[in-house]
Amino acid sequence: MADTKVDEMSFEQAMAELEQVVGQLERGDVPLEDSIKLYERGAELKKRCETKLKEAEEKVAQITLGSDGQATGTTPVEGL
């Protein structure tokens, strides 16, 4: 199990490890005793991915277009 703190991971790091964890759980190649720890690590990683996605969504800006169809600026999207 990786030592990196989950709340310091990038989305890519968390997602990559989450995929690994899900694969291990699905293949059953983890001991019974450790299975619960692996599941809980997976749940933590999933939460981190969701947090990072939410942050990204909040940064998404709505592109405002002028009458000529050219981008004139950005307006933060609300309600995401």
Add this chain to the structure above:
Amino acid sequence: MTTALLTHPDCLNHITPPGHPERVDRLMAIYSALDAMDHTGLQRLDAPMGTDADILRVHPQVHIDAVKAAAPATGMVALDADTHMSTGSLKAAYRGVGAMTKAVDMVLGGEVQNAFAAMRPPGHHAEKQTPMGFCLFGNISIAAKHALDVHGLERVAVVDFDVHHGNGTQDLLWDEGRTLFISSHQMPLYPGSGAPHETGASGNILNVPLEPNSGGAELRHAYERIVLPALNEFKPQLVLISAGFDAHRSDPLANLNWDEADFVWATQALCDVADTHCEGRVVSTLEGGYDLDALAASTRAHLEVLIERGTHG
């Protein structure tokens, strides 16, 4: 009628490494809880040794040979990351087999109404040629085949409410159309199998995964919607239960949130099925459960339902 309680002190000689969750103290905790119970309606007896002929109904000879060969003369040996054998393990495992065939004999012979086998090592993870998940022999599958082949039954239901999928039972009964195997279990979790699309060679296996962090309400919903209708359609002549108590909210190896009342409810529901179709004939055996207090209280609650049904059923 009464309830048979089968166990044996040999099961205390199956020693696992320090810190291992499947430990001697589990059975000691159960014994303490049983000692505090009113024994009216309970017939307590020593489990006999099972035989190779019993085991051969589900495992090939090569598996028996491998387990025997692995048994250490001194100390302990690890068969995989989870599964260990000490000098007393082989005998304990054979007691587990014998407990189940004896229990089936007693229940089908009309000596007792129902039976519970308080044994370890457990059995429901052991596959045809693979000891795993603390398990050496598939005790509950052996019991099912014993009821079919020796007693001539035609339909035996096996219900597994241990929090882990009963992959071993599924493997051993995959081709056995005279059995209906139903497993409810947390998913994802060890051993990774137990998806609904795993249905056996003839639709004789029913897997009912439960969401992590779900509790008694979800259990009851799943039983009422899926498990009980399937059992009632199957019309079993005997109901066998793989009674693991690790779906308890206090269990360290899983994330379900059942409590004693939920185990009582499930046991009553399965006894109701048995009452409807097979004169209340139920044989139950211990599988997992790793929080000692929760294990002791849940086992006692489960057994009290069996006794109540045996006395008043």
